[in-house]
Amino acid sequence: MNFTETLNNNPIFQLVADSAQQLNVRAFVVGGFVRDLILNRPSKDIDIVCVGSGIELAELVAKNSGRDDTYLSVFKNFGTAMIRIDDWEVEFVGARKESYRSDSRKPIVEDGTLEDDQNRRDFTINAMAISLNVSDFGQLLDPFDGVSDLRRKIVKTPLEPGITFSDDPLRMMRAVRFATQLNFDIHPDTFDALLSMKDRISIISKERITEELNKIILSKVPSYGFKLLDSCGLLQLIFPEFCLLKGVETEEGKGHKDNFYHTLQVLDNVAKKSDDLWTRWAAILHDIAKPATKRFDKKKGWTFHGHEELGAKMVKPIFTNMRLPLNEKMRYVKSLVRLHLRPIALSKETITDSALRRLLFEAGENLEGLMILCRADITSKNGEKVKRYLRNFDIVEEKLKEVEENDRLRNFQPVITGEIIMETFGLTPSKEVGIIKIAVREAIIEGQIENTMESGMPFIIEEGRKLGLTPKL
Known part of the structure; x- marks a missing residue:
């Protein structure tokens, strides 16, 4: 196979070829770019191997580009360099051969040939190379028949x-x-x-x-x-915690679903609707506490009471162990795990405005991701049952929109702050301030008062009197 025409369509390859010839070294396009080219997959990452110094070649390519905006990074410890031109990333490395000790994955690296470099590649489909040299420019070098493995x-x-x-x-x-x-x-x-x-x-x-x-x-x-x-x-x-979801127990002829395969179905369902990594992680972890909360009740069968709360508590230890970020991404996943049953519960009962307000308040800006997860969580072999649940979900979402438009509750903060409560009663930070703040929030969610100073001030004065507090006049 020859890719001369493809290489000629991108000036980067001729730039690398000319620079390699100037240095009198042989250069090749290798790895994922070659694989994706054959598969007709888009790729903006190019790996170049040269039989010589990859750093020297990268520096000359950057110089020969004649562009001030060519970005060059050199990683001397690794013997590699990277150039960014427009939206292309080109990585350079010298051909190497490697040997390993049994107790380490840090290799002993020596200069090598192209064949040495291809031998150390992970898979045949990533071990193909295209020559950038005058004698065989554009020629595919495929010692392990990676093309056949791509076809198969x-x-x-x-x-x-x-x-x-x-x-x-x-x-x-x-x-x-x-x-x-x-x-x-x-x-x-x-x-x-x-x-x-x-x-x-x-x-x-x-x-x-x-x-x-x-x-x-x-x-x-x-x-x-x-x-x-x-x-x-x-x-x-x-990921041993995930493996604990596997299996079905049966008591008195009653079994529960296999939560391992259910979770994977939920994950695939989310993947159809969202490319967001963290919404997908929420799908993976939404039932993670079911093994720890599984109980058999003779009347109700298998139950998993509280698995959403315990699951939310498990998110941080799992993220810590996995070295995932312990920031707003983790808090987003934790929120979705904790709330994932709430919309489903709303779809089964008469929906009150207060229940909708509470969900809007607690989900906040995470509501869209939560609804994606909850829809994905409706899995059953009974197609009619799934359709019925999804229709109920449509009703819940419509009502959420109505309440949101009326009350603007998403991400809301009560206008009655802790500072206002302290000033009203001459308090310092204390338990009483917290009690009144919670009462204000609950009253707004329940629709007892509006989220305004006019509605809120009489309410906090009344709540203060219940606690034996006297407002300052």
Whole structure:
């Protein structure tokens, strides 16, 4: 296969080719860009390998671009460099060969040939290269027949898989990630190596594992990746809390749904509606506390009372362990987990304005994500049952819009602040101030008073008197 015409359509490749010739080094486009080019997938990331110094080549390319806006970063410790031109990112590295100690994934790196570099690649579909050299410009170099594996939709290691995964155990996560993103199968020999070498994932940092897991979560059908991780035993090692959802117990002929597969269906449902990583994480964690709250009642059958509250409390420890951000992203996931039953409960009963106000108040700006999650959570083999619930959800959403338009309750703050309460009664910060603040909030939500000074002041004076407080006149 020859890609001369494709390379000629992008001046970046000729720029790299001319610079490499000037330095008298051989250069090649490698890896993901080549794979995506053959698959007709869009890609703005280009990896260049040269038989020589990748840093020197990058510096010359930046200079030869003749543009002031060409951005160059050099990473001397790694022997790599990156150039950003327009919306293209081009990474440069010298061809290398690597060897590993059994107790570390930090390689001993030496200069190598293109063949050495291709040998150390993770998968055959990522080990292809396109020449940027005068003698064979545009020619595909495919020593492991990656093109055939692309056609067969197979993820396969270029060398014996045990060697590939032992050298860099993160490649086990990457195998699942590529299979999920591309909707490929994992070659049987490669999958067997995942099974036998899974424990070696323990030497990889949590940050790098989670980075790959997030890419699986952001794929079109993330459940496929989770099922692969579960089948090869990696999921138990990297996310044991999720594995506890598996299985069905039966008591007196009554069983509950398998919450593992239910959660994966919810995740796929959310993925159809939202590309947001954190809404997808909320789907993953929405029932995470069901194993801890599972009880059997002879009259009611299986119950999971309080799983939403306990689940919300579990979010921070899981995020901490996974090295996920402990900021507003975590608080968003925590909010959705805690509230995920509320709209469903509203859809089953006569909806009061106060219940709608409370939901608007508690969900705030997270309401849209919450409703995506709640709709996704309606799973049943009974299609009519699903349709009925979704119709009820339409009613809930309409009523939420009406209340929101009337009361402007989303993200609302009572106009009666703690400072006003303290000034009214001559108080310092105290328990009484907190009690009155909560009473004001509840009265607004219940529709007893409006969120105005005129309506609020008489109310707090009355509440203060109940506590034995006298307003300052």
